[in-house]
Amino acid sequence: MSVLVFVEIDNGSIKKTSREAIYFGARLAEQLSGEAVVLAIGEATEAELEQAGKWGATRVLHVSEEKLAHENSLAYADVLAQAVGATDSKIIVLAKSGLGDAVAARAAAKLKASVVSGVTELPDTQNGFKVVRSIYTGKAFATVEIKSAIKILGIRKNALEVVESEKSAPVEGFTPTLRESDFAAKVLEVEKASTELSLTDADIIVSGGRGMKGPDNWQPLLDLAGALGAATGCSKPVSDLDWRPHHEHIGQTGIKVAPNIYIACGISGAIQHLAGVNGSKCIVVINKDPEAPFFKAADYGIVGDVFDILPRLTRAVEEAR
Amino acid sequence: MKILVCISNVPDTTAKISFTDNDTKFNKTGVQFIIGPYDDYALARAVELKEQHGGTVTVLNVGESESDPQLRKALAIGADDAIRVNTEPTDSYFVAAQIAHIASQNSYDLILMGRESIDFNSGVVHGLVGEMLGIASYSPVMKLDITGNEAKFAREIDGGKEHLSAALPLVLGCQEPIAEWKIPNMRGIMTARTKSLAVVEPVSVDDSTVLEKYALPAPKGSCRMIPAEEAEQLIALLKTEAKVL
Numbered sequence: 001m002s003v004l005v006f007v008e009i010d011n012g013s014i015k016k017t018s019r020e021a022i023y024f025g026a027r028l029a030e031q032l033s034g035e036a037v038v039l040a041i042g043e044a045t046e047a048e049l050e051q052a053g054k055w056g057a058t059r060v061l062h063v064s065e066e067k068l069a070h071e072n073s074l075a076y077a078d079v080l081a082q083a084v085g086a087t088d089s090k091i092i093v094l095a096k097s098g099l100g101d102a103v104a105a106r107a108a109a110k111l112k113a114s115v116v117s118g119v120t121e122l123p124d125t126q127n128g129f130k131v132v133r134s135i136y137t138g139k140a141f142a143t144v145e146i147k148s149a150i151k152i153l154g155i156r157k158n159a160l161e162v163v164e165s166e167k168s169a170p171v172e173g174f175t176p177t178l179r180e181s182d183f184a185a186k187v188l189e190v191e192k193a194s195t196e197l198s199l200t201d202a203d204i205i206v207s208g209g210r211g212m213k214g215p216d217n218w219q220p221l222l223d224l225a226g227a228l229g230a231a232t233g234c235s236k237p238v239s240d241l242d243w244r245p246h247h248e249h250i251g252q253t254g255i256k257v258a259p260n261i262y263i264a265c266g267i268s269g270a271i272q273h274l275a276g277v278n279g280s281k282c283i284v285v286i287n288k289d290p291e292a293p294f295f296k297a298a299d300y301g302i303v304g305d306v307f308d309i310l311p312r313l314t315r316a317v318e319e320a321r
Numbered sequence: 322m323k324i325l326v327c328i329s330n331v332p333d334t335t336a337k338i339s340f341t342d343n344d345t346k347f348n349k350t351g352v353q354f355i356i357g358p359y360d361d362y363a364l365a366r367a368v369e370l371k372e373q374h375g376g377t378v379t380v381l382n383v384g385e386s387e388s389d390p391q392l393r394k395a396l397a398i399g400a401d402d403a404i405r406v407n408t409e410p411t412d413s414y415f416v417a418a419q420i421a422h423i424a425s426q427n428s429y430d431l432i433l434m435g436r437e438s439i440d441f442n443s444g445v446v447h448g449l450v451g452e453m454l455g456i457a458s459y460s461p462v463m464k465l466d467i468t469g470n471e472a473k474f475a476r477e478i479d480g481g482k483e484h485l486s487a488a489l490p491l492v493l494g495c496q497e498p499i500a501e502w503k504i505p506n507m508r509g510i511m512t513a514r515t516k517s518l519a520v521v522e523p524v525s526v527d528d529s530t531v532l533e534k535y536a537l538p539a540p541k542g543s544c545r546m547i548p549a550e551e552a553e554q555l556i557a558l559l560k561t562e563a564k565v566l
């Protein structure tokens with residue numbers, strides 16, 4: 001029995017969230033006395049892909065078709081379903097993400113598999129197959145038993161603490177049959193800030209709200225993010241006002257993040273914002289209002305003016321190096 | 322152009338979540354239900370597209386009679402008719418199978434949904450429906466225009482967006498800023514009363530997941546306050562105490 005792990009490649013390397021998925025898949029395979037096989041689609045060197053062994057994979061299937069170089073969830077789901085057949089896998093594991101959800105959904109319908117998204121811990125496989133997933137945008141959890149023969153699990157970030165080993169996994173080529181219909185859409189243009197750290201992958205996020213007062217005041221926040229190697233986010237009104245780009249908007253109606261550290265600067269902590277950050281390990285809140293609701297959800301709080309505090313924190317980070 | 326908009330009936334974004342019956346049932350007492358916020362964007366864009374190109378907008382919900390007020394609201398916002406598949410929406414596969422069944426009996430040019438429901442947050446129903454119907458699906462879509470038989474749309478990707486064009490029919494999971502949420506006006510509310518809300522029975526689908534129990538997150542420990550004068554301490558605390566830096 002094998003567990004097939006679908007990984008995302010970004011700029012030639014396995015994404016951090018996908019590494020977590022590999023580790024999750026490997027631990028699950030161990031529980032079921034099987035192996036974890038990785039399916040990687042896209043351009044990456046053999047040396048990079050072999051690393052999947054570090055996180056517990058026993059082998060890697062690599063698909064390097066020119067046509068698949070551009071992200072295509074329809075085609076990727078097709079390839080995934082073929083790889084399930086080739087490896088006789090009963091369980092598919094992938095990181096929960098925009099691409100992950102789309103691939104999981106289409107593959108599930110092909111394979112008549114159940115798909116459970118937002119899984120937060122290793123399944124209980126003692127009696128039946130029970131998984132815990134996050135629901136109500138992080139406000140609750142549900143334990144569900146999956147009964148279908150093939151099961152697809154979308155893993156939430158930080159579900160497990162990854163432990164690396166020294167192992168390496170052999171890489172073999174995998175050649176799928178591609179369907180013309182999966183390539184019917186034309187890509188007209190891609191707007192992407194390639195140097196930007198992705199919010200869903202970031203370990204640290206520094207995020208700003210309306211308390212930052214205007215688009216021209218972001219420099220102190222960007223400086224702290226720079227010093228920490230952090231990605232930057234914002235509240236909904238900030239992106240609505242075009243102070244920051246839309247893809248930075250965090251919350252119930254924006255992106256959901258789960259970094260190790262989330263630093264909220266001048267954000268009041270409305271429940272819709274909290275819904276996007278409640279998976280974070282440690283939340284720091286800087287707000288001049290001691291009554292701001294965000295403090296109730298925080299691990300560390302500073303009551304103060306962001307324009308005073310941010311530059312001092314940046315200096316403290318630089319000095320601590 | 323025939324558009325189908327699938328809406329979920331979900332607790333208001335500010336609702337306090339709790340459970341009853343030994344943590345096996347969602348506690349609906351005092352909870353206000355709404356059209357899923359992403360689904361509301363899909364509906365708003367559908368109504369705008371109908372205004373531009375003509376055609377019809379049908380709203381669909383898989384749920385019990387408690388969804389009816391949300392379907393009526395969608396009719397008041399501008400949908401032409403509503404369909405409710407009368408059953409508890411137990412899991413994504415089940416819901417998708419119901420939607421696909423309805424869609425297969427009507428040829429919709431466009432099936433719009435939200436990027437995700439805010440109860441299950443799976444983000445998979447559109448992909449499942451697309452594959453079940455054998456048509457392409459994309460999500461999250463933040464911009465959508467139709468010319469003839471072709472859709473031009475923008476999809477959010479990691480750190481940016483991608484502009485695509487594809488022939489109809491399509492299934493799209495929507496998010497802002499595809500359109501602004503619409504609020505029903507008095508005329509809309511009046512005419513909604515005379516529009517059709519058909520209740521149909523579900524098709525049978527094997528239950529592939531079974532809920533065992535719900536749980537709430539462990540309560541958050543108290544927040545450690547750092548005096549503003551000593552803000553710099555934070556960095557050391559993140560390293561030595563929280564061990565996250």
Ligand SMILES: Cc1cc2nc3c(=O)[nH]c(=O)nc-3n(C[C@H](O)[C@H](O)[C@H](O)COP(=O)(O)OP(=O)(O)OC[C@H]3O[C@@H](n4cnc5c(N)ncnc54)[C@H](O)[C@@H]3O)c2cc1C
Nearest residue numbers: 209210211235236251252253266267268272273288289306
């Ligand atoms: C259906 C729905 C969905 C929503 N989805 C989202 C979502 O996904 N994400 C989201 O963020 N919001 C969302 N919202 C909006 C949400 O309810 C809040 O309005 C929003 O989060 C508030 O943003 P804010 O904290 O930046 O602004 P405000 O609430 O205006 O707060 C600004 C804060 O900055 C502080 N401040 C001001 N000046 C300073 C200073 N110099 N130094 C330090 N602190 C200062 C103030 O004390 C205040 O607490 C949604 C709302 C609805 C109805």
Ligand SMILES: Nc1ncnc2c1ncn2[C@@H]1O[C@H](COP(=O)(O)O)[C@@H](O)[C@H]1O
Nearest residue numbers: 327383410434435437438443444445446
């Ligand atoms: N019970 C339902 N009835 C109709 N549409 C639904 C239902 N549940 C989910 N959807 C649609 O599917 C989208 C994605 O839902 P999900 O996969 O649960 O996150 C939602 O935004 C809705 O548009």
